[in-house]
Amino acid sequence: MRSGRVRLDRTVVQGFYDRMRLVAPAAYGAIERDRADDPGRAFPETACGRLAGSLDAAGLRALGMWAHHWCVRFYDDDTRVGLRLVREIAGRTGLGWTVDEVRWMLDESYAAGAAAAHRFVLPRAAAAELPAGALSERRDGPAGDWWRQLAG
Template sequence: MASVAGRGRAPLDTAVVQGFYDRMRAVAPAAYGAIERDRADDPTRPFAETACGRLVGSLDAAGLRALGMWAHHWCMRFYDDDTRVGVRLVGEIAGRRGLGWTADEVRWLLDRSHEAGPAAGHRFTLPLAAAAELPSGALPEGVPVDTVPADWRRLRAG
């Protein structure tokens, strides 16, 4: 994780970030398998009938947050591959309400999105949807929940 301390903000605690990676690793095998099955399947199939849709349906809110974080991270890292299925998965999770996103999770998602640069077109889909569920003022550093990508880049630049 890149430190933003030099920009006047403290980085997320290392143990918190490690916890995110541990949770993502727990869902990664099932998520990767579902994405690969769906890549070979009919892209017009209703989401609930896809492997990703069945996986989403089997998880509780904490599992969905971990899956969303993993899919978001995966899509940004491999945006030059065929990420259509991953982008659909991220969009479906972003459209679900009441997942209980924490401010740290949202901040991590926003930080990772910023670090991806402009090439990953869908990099703010999930973090901004998750941020919209936080109570006003929940994000550190005064990041408003309706921050648009350009505003987030300016906030990150200090």
């Protein structure tokens, strides 16, 4: 993590990457199938929608984190399908987001920079699921007042 940020334990971060690696092949395949398909199709009828519907809360969080990572890192690609997936996951409640997951996504969002317009969609929704004050010990960072960014 960058200076001035809350550091996450390496084991925790490695656990995130391990979980994301489990869903990555299916997620990438679903995104590629949906890119070639009808963009107006209802989400549950898409490959991404079927994948999301097959996962439990932990799997859906891993899929969301992977899609968030992919979209904010590669925003210059055709990410409409990936962004739709992120928005759909962000719209789901009760997924059990952890403080560490939200912090990791925030760090990813800052690393992407301002050009990734949708970089706070999922972390903002996930943070709304956390108990009040869970992220309160750090309200600043190298990118400025991230608390204001997170609040919208």
